[in-house]
Amino acid sequence: MCSARFARTGSITLTIISTASPPRRAVMCRFGVPVLAFCAATAGVTWLSAQASGPGSGQGNAPARIRGFSAASSAAETAREREMKAAPSPKLAEADFDVMTAEPHHTGSPYEIKLADYVADAFKSFGLDATKYEYSVLLPWPGQRRIDIVAPDPIKLQVEEEKIRGDQWADKPGILPAYNAYSPSGDVTGEIVYVNFGIPADYETLQKLGIEVKGKIVLARYGGSWRGIKPKVASEHGAIACIIYSDPHEDGYFQGEVYPDGPFRGWGMIQRGSVMDMPRYPGDPSTPGRPSKPGVERLPMDKIETFAPIPVQPLSYRDGVELLKRLKGPVAPEAWRGALPITYHIGPGPAKVHMSLRMDYGQRRLINVVGRMAGSVAPDEWIIVGSHRDAWTFGASDSVSGHVSMMAVARAMSDMMKKGWRPRRSVLFVSWDGEEQGLLGSTEWVEDLTEELKAKAAVYVNRDAGAGGLNFSSSAVHSLSRATVSRR
Structure with missing residues (x-):
């Protein structure tokens, strides 16, 4: 995800990501992820090692000549x-993984700051x-979040995540409640309208049905x-708030066994994320185009253009069904x-809710x-390899698995240098x-080093969620498809 800002430097962007559903693997199978991350690291090593002499790529049973290398240098490169x-x-x-997933480490939290020291010490070793590189960024943490159904019958929705008996990780201190980052605070009451995924095409369907969302709360x-599109489009159509729930069709029992018996989201589990x-x-x-450092000019809150335009709150399908069945x-x-x-049903109503959100906006410490x-x-041509360290909670899959594989590549290249x-x-x-909240660290760093990056950045390689779930998948631009294929 960090590649968006590097586009401004004129660099080439490479992204190879393996993905799978993380809920169960992120908690119950913590020792399976480092092994998968190790496998991802070996793939990264292959590509990076080729940068030592040229742009080729090698395979274990490589042909006599590697693309981009002379016949004479291909054998040495393969070795x-x-x-x-x-x-x-x-x-x-696994040792790095255990340290980095030991405690929740959202941006600005004590353990995230401690992990910055851990990574710096590792790099030095x-x-x-x-x-x-340290910055002070405007970041919201959740305060009061309450959603009450007030009609046709009163009921208070859970809002908080379900805690499953025996899940030692869910009971650890320091976990932020489920919320959508950069939602504004708000206190609204309105009828519910179900808008499917909440994309522009869905509002075209609503228009054909003669249903408006003006003055309503959309579900x-x-x-x-991407989730940030949903409140933006809802606001453009006059909605006063947006509730986003996880449906089991996309992320739950329709897909397979749910946690703790499988990797999919259970009844009371909530997806966090930025809007x-x-x-x-x-x-x-608050600092578009400028690094968030002491003394920099900051926009006042009422002038910021990238907050969600209306209050937004995520829910589990345990709560989502309570709204849907009253429509x-x-x-x-x-x-x-x-x-x-x-x-x-679509509505509007008769389900009507009172939604009250209080977000604690403040300057938080951020360290790349x-x-x-x-x-x-x-030396003035840079190959940049990045992976994010922060997480919504423990981050076993997203993105500690990717971060651990990046550290493994750094360690391997260091051993070669010796x-x-x-x-x-x-x-x-x-x-x-x-x-997680909005490419904060990568953006501030690029804004801080813009001129130097324009002059020196050659390639950016991103390592996000490197491992999670049971199945391997990969993606890359077409020219790099050969890098994602293993040949025996």
Whole structure:
């Protein structure tokens, strides 16, 4: 996700991400993730090692000549890649993983700050030149969040996540309640209208049905788009608030067994996430185009353009069904129906809710950590490898698994340097902070070093959620598809 801002520097962006459903794997199978992250690290090592001499890529049973290399240098390159792929250690990756998932570490939390020191010390132990870049960013933490059904019958919705007996992680202190970052505070009352995924096409369907959301509270299900689109489009149509719930059709029992028996979201589990208007601009909402450092000019709260325009709160499908089953009006089109055991109606009403949110906005401490490995031939050309360190809670899959694989690559390349190898270009390993809320750390760093990055950045490699769930998948631009294929 960090690549969006690097586009401004004229650099090339590479993203290879493996994904799977994380809920169960992130908690119950913590020791499975480091092993998968180790596998991801070996793939990263192959690509990065090629940057030492040129743009080629090697395979374990490589042909006599590697694309981008001469016939004479291909054998040496193949041997070097084979040595580097063998270097990452599952045991060391597991040790890093255990430290980084020991406590909740959202941006600005005590453990996230402690982890910045841990990563900096690790980079130094690898022999890298480690630097911390610190910023003060505007970031909301949740206060009161209450949603009460006031008609046709009164009921207080749970709002908080369900705690499953025996889940030791859910009982740990320091977990922020479920919320949508950059929602404004608000106190509103209105009828509910179900808007499916809440994307523009859904409002076209509502218009054809003669249903308006002006003055209403919309209920949207996760999926179909990035979540920040839902309150933005709802506001454009006159809605006064937005509730986003997880439907089991996209993320629950319709897909398979739910936690703790499987990897999918259970009745009382809630998806956290940001609703910042990142297409407008990412990073600290109060300092667009400027790094959030002491003395910088900051926008007043009422001038910030990237807050969600209306109050937004996520819910589980345990609460979502209570709203849906109290709706009348037209039956929802077939494509709008989820997997709850009800008939999906659109409304408006008669379900009516009172929604009260209080967000605690304040300046929070954010720390990026950069480990630099100097190039032997072109030290002012930078290969930048980044992964975010922060998480909504423990972050086992997103993105500690990716971060651990990045550290494994840094460690492997460091071991090669001790044997006399040097990268042709400088390699920067970056531990981002504040990614989850809106690419905060990467944006502030790019705004801080814009001119230097324009001159030096050559390639950016992103490591987000590197491992999670049971199944492997990968994605890349077409020109890099060969890098995602393993040949025996």
